[in-house]
Amino acid sequence: xxxDNVKHATQRFELAEKDISWIKPEVSRFTNRTFMxxxxxxxxxxxxxxxxxxxxxxCENRNIEMVRDALVEELGYSTGKDYTLDxxxxxxxxxxGSAIDSLMKEELIIPAEQQKxxxxxxxxxxxxxxxxxxxxxGTRQDSDTLCAxxxxxxxxxxxxxxxxxSLGCQNxxxxxxxTAIKKLNPKFNKPLYILGQQESNSEPEFIADAVKQTFVxxxxxxxxxxxxxxxxxxxxxxxxxxxxxxSGISANPAVGHFSDLLVSLGGSVLLSEFPELNGVEQExxxxxxSLALAEKFKSLMEAYHDRAKESxxxxxxxPSPGNIKDGxxxxxxxxxxxxxxxxxxxxxxxxxxxxxxxxSGLNLLCTPGNDVESTTGLAGSGATITLFTxxxxxxxxxxxxxxxxxxxxxxxxERMHDIIDINAGTIITGDDTIASKGEEILEYVIAVASGxxxxxxxxxxxxxxxxxxxxxSL
Amino acid sequence: MHIDDNLIVALQDLxxxxxxxxxGHTFKLKTSVPAKHKFSAVNLxxxxxxxxxxxxxx
Numbered sequence: 001x002x003x004d005n006v007k008h009a010t011q012r013f014e015l016a017e018k019d020i021s022w023i024k025p026e027v028s029r030f031t032n033r034t035f036m037x038x039x040x041x042x043x044x045x046x047x048x049x050x051x052x053x054x055x056x057x058x059c060e061n062r063n064i065e066m067v068r069d070a071l072v073e074e075l076g077y078s079t080g081k082d083y084t085l086d087x088x089x090x091x092x093x094x095x096x097g098s099a100i101d102s103l104m105k106e107e108l109i110i111p112a113e114q115q116k117x118x119x120x121x122x123x124x125x126x127x128x129x130x131x132x133x134x135x136x137x138g139t140r141q142d143s144d145t146l147c148a149x150x151x152x153x154x155x156x157x158x159x160x161x162x163x164x165x166s167l168g169c170q171n172x173x174x175x176x177x178x179t180a181i182k183k184l185n186p187k188f189n190k191p192l193y194i195l196g197q198q199e200s201n202s203e204p205e206f207i208a209d210a211v212k213q214t215f216v217x218x219x220x221x222x223x224x225x226x227x228x229x230x231x232x233x234x235x236x237x238x239x240x241x242x243x244x245x246x247s248g249i250s251a252n253p254a255v256g257h258f259s260d261l262l263v264s265l266g267g268s269v270l271l272s273e274f275p276e277l278n279g280v281e282q283e284x285x286x287x288x289x290s291l292a293l294a295e296k297f298k299s300l301m302e303a304y305h306d307r308a309k310e311s312x313x314x315x316x317x318x319p320s321p322g323n324i325k326d327g328x329x330x331x332x333x334x335x336x337x338x339x340x341x342x343x344x345x346x347x348x349x350x351x352x353x354x355x356x357x358x359x360s361g362l363n364l365l366c367t368p369g370n371d372v373e374s375t376t377g378l379a380g381s382g383a384t385i386t387l388f389t390x391x392x393x394x395x396x397x398x399x400x401x402x403x404x405x406x407x408x409x410x411x412x413x414e415r416m417h418d419i420i421d422i423n424a425g426t427i428i429t430g431d432d433t434i435a436s437k438g439e440e441i442l443e444y445v446i447a448v449a450s451g452x453x454x455x456x457x458x459x460x461x462x463x464x465x466x467x468x469x470x471x472x473s474l
Numbered sequence: 475m476h477i478d479d480n481l482i483v484a485l486q487d488l489x490x491x492x493x494x495x496x497x498g499h500t501f502k503l504k505t506s507v508p509a510k511h512k513f514s515a516v517n518l519x520x521x522x523x524x525x526x527x528x529x530x531x532x
Binding site: 246280326329337409 | 509514523524527529530531532
């Protein structure tokens with residue numbers, strides 16, 4: 001079967017009251033397990049403790065980078081390189097009068113694993129800097145959506161607090177952000193420092209203020225320690241990117257088994273990428289726990305489909321050249337495999353982009369199929385860890401929700417071993433079953449959530465952030 | 475992937491003319507099929523429905 005003899009087609013779907021009974025998997029060996037999480041005052045628990053620095057508008061991107069350059073290495077955080085050179089040792093020795101040959105003998109190389117010990121704030125896992133192309137020049141709705149997304153990031157249980165750089169004249173006004181935060185979480189009380197450049201005396205002073213405020217924020221954020229937490233507090237985003245013809249057979253079903261395990265333990269999972277659910281709407285609407293949810297899902301899918309058609313495209317154009325070359329030749333075929341990540345449990349909630357997770361279990365979240373936009377959306381809706389399956393290999397991650405990369409095939413896991421965390425290709429060769437791989441994923445998630453293991457995307461500082469722009473530029 | 479499917483996924487590269495056995499059936503391949511790609515379990519006419527994972531996909 002090739003793109004020359006096959007065309008995308010899907011079956012029509014109908015809503016009806018359904019009887020949802022679900023056979024839970026065997027989870028007894030996990031029921032008393034815990035992870036070491038950061039408890040926030042609203043009761044939610046993070047798998048990490050990050051401070052975020054973000055711009056309200058793209059004009060502030062360069063200033064964000066100035067703040068990053070000033071802080072990241074100085075405070076001992078990962079820059080994505082495998083090592084850093086501690087030139088400060090040379091400086092100190094020279095200032096203390098060391099001779100030339102003593103300077104030449106000094107060890108400068110600090111491998112990435114040792115960097116954590118140099119962290120001034122050991123309980124703060126990172127300071128993360130977001131940049132984006134929005135906040136002005138588009139529709140008012142785009143600015144509102146951006147503010148809702150940024151609010152979601154501030155509200156994420158992995159975030160201790162934030163520094164926001166505003167210019168002053170942009171569409172995305174500070175009060176829109178403040179209103180969006182209150183709407184998302186009326187009890188929001190994390191430290192939040194908002195600075196406006198057009199009110200400042202000079203750019204250097206503006207940046208120095210941002211650096212000082214952030215530093216002070218970190219002093220407070222560092223007071224929080226990890227505590228033992230039941231697995232039911234985990235909210236895991238499910239993502240696929242660079243999928244191949246094995247993704248729906250190995251990695252995605254293994255993630256599906258993980259999803260069923262976590263939901264059985266009272267946890268939450270988020271399935272997104274709506275264009276990649278086109279073709280399996282019947283199964284998903286049948287699993288919605290109420291008719292109202294099934295109707296919400298149907299209307300979100302139809303609205304998205306209509307917008308795609310208005311732009312002269314359609315869901316059938318979703319598969320990328322890489323997808324097609326490696327066997328995913330229609331969007332419906334891709335969707336049938338993609339939906340496997342969600343497992344078999346009932347759908348307890350359907351969220352539009354930027355809406356927050358509030359119900360335990362399997363949630364659907366409306367995002368594009370594009371992996372970075374979708375991963376960005378999952379974190380914005382509350383995912384504190386993200387599982388990301390790939391068959392072709394994508395070097396991407398997220399600044400606040402640690403991304404765990406799962407390979408669908410052995411060849412990728414070997415060739416791009418620096419970005420892959422778990423290999424599900426052993427399911428294809430028969431060395432693992434879907435169930436055994438699903439349990440292996442759960443064990444790894446517990447370790448990452450506790451700060452015991454660092455996924456490659458976090459080590460490599462793959463802090464990708466792409467907000468979904470649904471409007472046009474004006 | 476599912477009992478209703480009329481498409482079959484190749485887990486490794488298969489050659490034209492190769493005979494493949496699955497669930498008590500044998501299939502002689504009319505073309506080569508690279509790993510990750512699919513071949514049909516039955517002879518198909520233009521306009522026929524393709525079923526994989528138990529759903530219509532093309």
